[in-house]
Amino acid sequence: MEQLKRFIRKYFQSFSFFYSHLKHRVFIVVGLSIVIGILDGFGLSLFLPLLQIVDNPESVEPESLGNLRFLVDFIENSTIPLNLLTVLGFMIFFFFSKGAVQYLAGVYKVTVQQWFIKNLRLKNIHGLNELKYSYFVGTDAGRIQNTLTGEVDRIANAFQNYFFALQYAILVSVYTIFAFTIDSVFAILVTIGGILSDLLYKNLYRYVKSTSRSLTGETNFFQNLVLQHVGNYKYLKATGTLEKFSSKLEKSAVKIEKRNKKIGKLNALLGSAREPILIIVVVTVIYVQINFLGSELGPILISLLFFYRALSYLMQLQIRWSKFLSFSGSMENMASFGRELKVNKESVKANRISIKSIEMLEMDKANFSYGNQKVLNNISLKIEKFETIAFVGESGSGKTTIVNILSGLLPLDSGSYYVNDKNIGDIETESFQQKVGYITQDPVIFNDTIFNNVALWSPETEENKTKFWNAVNEASILDFVNALPNKENTVLDNNGANLSGGQKQRISIARELFKTVELLILDEATSALDSETENIIQKNIDALKGKYTILIVAHRLSTIRNADRIVLMKEGSTTVGTFNELLTKSKYFHKLVELQEI
Structure with missing residues (x-):
């Protein structure tokens, strides 16, 4: 046959x-x-x-x-x-x-x-x-x-x-x-x-x-x-x-x-x-x-x-x-x-575990490469619930790669990654990623209404409308939406062409808040904004501290001064500490701070 x-x-x-x-x-x-x-x-x-x-x-x-x-x-x-x-x-x-x-x-x-x-x-x-x-x-x-x-x-x-x-x-x-x-x-x-x-x-x-x-x-x-x-x-x-x-x-x-x-x-x-x-x-x-x-x-x-x-x-x-x-x-x-x-389909194990909340993330002796280029070299890192962790380093040091691994997008070459003490391979990926919010320097804006951009096409029930208005309020974009003739039913242009950079970012933040996420990833979320808008968005982010587990990828060190811990990445290795601790024990970090005149 x-x-x-x-x-x-x-x-x-x-x-x-x-x-x-x-x-x-x-x-x-x-x-x-x-x-x-x-x-x-x-x-x-x-x-x-x-x-x-x-x-x-x-x-x-x-x-x-x-x-x-x-x-x-x-x-x-x-x-x-x-x-x-x-x-x-x-x-x-x-x-x-x-x-x-x-x-x-x-x-x-x-x-x-x-x-x-x-x-x-x-x-x-x-x-x-x-x-x-x-x-x-x-x-x-x-x-x-x-x-x-x-x-x-x-x-x-x-x-x-x-x-x-x-x-x-x-x-x-x-x-x-x-x-x-x-x-x-x-x-x-x-x-x-x-x-x-x-x-x-x-x-x-x-x-x-x-x-x-x-x-x-x-x-x-x-x-x-x-x-x-x-x-x-x-x-x-x-x-x-x-x-x-x-x-x-x-x-x-x-x-x-x-x-x-x-x-x-x-x-x-x-x-x-x-x-x-x-x-x-x-x-x-x-x-x-x-x-x-x-x-x-x-x-x-x-x-x-x-x-x-x-x-x-x-x-x-x-x-x-x-x-x-x-x-x-x-x-x-x-x-x-x-x-x-x-x-190239993602391999899925049978009888995987569905998680109800994200209590802890841990990488143990993690290694990752793009071809022959080593990006992460034997990295170990533990993140507790509600911590705000910042990742800094020069371009190509692996900042975005490590948050992509933590969000479940990329698998490790070797080593282990645990969520709530369970190996990521044993966890139902969708149940984990539904609790993850991801905001980049290029906000995702759909050619649809503001409501659908924030609620991701959830039915317009009274409960969802209440969640929508709470989310836009917490993202500090409530006044902008209310000032529009069609309010939440205003249709946004392709890629948000009729919005400013700050407005697009706040809509992205509102979307993640609507989803009631537990892990919020901000990958260069304010790097493309002017200083005034960046300060406003930064205040929005600081207000979320302690309510979510927050992972921040940043070039501007001023935006991560208040992080609980900072992971300094260089040539596949990491140095971890608070802002002041890294100033003391890392000459490289001290040099970065001086260059940015913080």
Whole structure:
């Protein structure tokens, strides 16, 4: 069984991709297509006895149908007389039944497609949520955005074209089998001609697939540039470098246009050349069979009717397959993205412990590296509930890394990290992180109302409204919200463009207070603010001291003078003490204080 799976994955990658998501639904689509072909084939087969009855009402030759003579035998052996009305009635029955099944197949295919796309989106979203943070920070943001948005739409097109191609391939096979049962010589000759024509298209298909793959790569790159363009718009605008950066976007857009045009031209060539080639094959075979092989025209015409059906669907198959290949690069990207999400998923132990409160945090002989660069070297640190701990040191000393570890975002390379004397790996991460508030120098502001920015889309119940107003009051932004025409229902611009830096920070603080967190992390929370605003925010933070366990990452030492303890970080090692203790025992800290003229 495992060998069969490997064989399918290797030689039927597209089928394997869809089957991995759709399971038995693939075979239902295939089964309905087979039923459609058989019903249509039975209906078409009755054209030969119909022609014979029209020519001579008293004479029908079942042998002319070859292996399909059982259709005429069935009618003759029943109590129904074999005449013109009987044959027409059976033809109507078969074609009506085919139409009904075709309708059901169409509805089922649309239902499956929408279910597939919905599940693909949800699977990717859940996979992204479960991704290791350490892997996420090194990924291409443009690729993630493109895969979750544009690529899903391309996969929807790939699905549609693939299953149309699959349906047409089944119908081609069914009609070819019917043609063989009536006139095998004619069928063999036409099949040989069809195979020869397919060889002409092989290299074109390979070229379309290669172009699709490069199109996906360029689209990922374009999405990444768009993210940078939007994220850095203010800087680019202020420094007059928008046009310079836009030229990169323009070049990428031109490349995407060229690749799309190339794929479109190839699809047009594949679609327009197929029918003339096939007609030449059919005409040649009929001429050879009648003039050199002495075959009768009647069976040839019915066999030709089947082949005409088969060739029509073959042309549609080629067109659909060509279009499918133009989206194949997106499928490869989606499959690769799915594997990456699975491989880099956070490992979760069974029967983990849910914590009710954060009483203590402790790191014991902790080590962490980024590649070959050692960031934390044998660090031990214990933090009690309601303590305010500050982390200081030069850039790259590991301040943000250590708070990311303490918040559960990054795992240690070696050593231990305990929450309430329980190893972090034994704790239910969500129950811990729901008690963590995180405020950075770039506040997170959603393009939504102030209420939703603070309450994170909690229902607007009376209880939540009370919590909201208490939070904005404690964050010293109550007067600002009340002064707005729509108050808490005011919609904030993207990234808080209609707010000052201080207002954005206070909304971020209010959000964490609304969540009733126990551990509050402030990572350079005031470093991007002017001195006056920084002092106001600092007073807000000082007012929270003793109510929360607070971890502060700071460059400005004046903001952490009142911390219970300060962790001085340098070259992977730490020195711990109060502000005054570090002034006495650390020359490095004393130098930092002098440089900042505190």
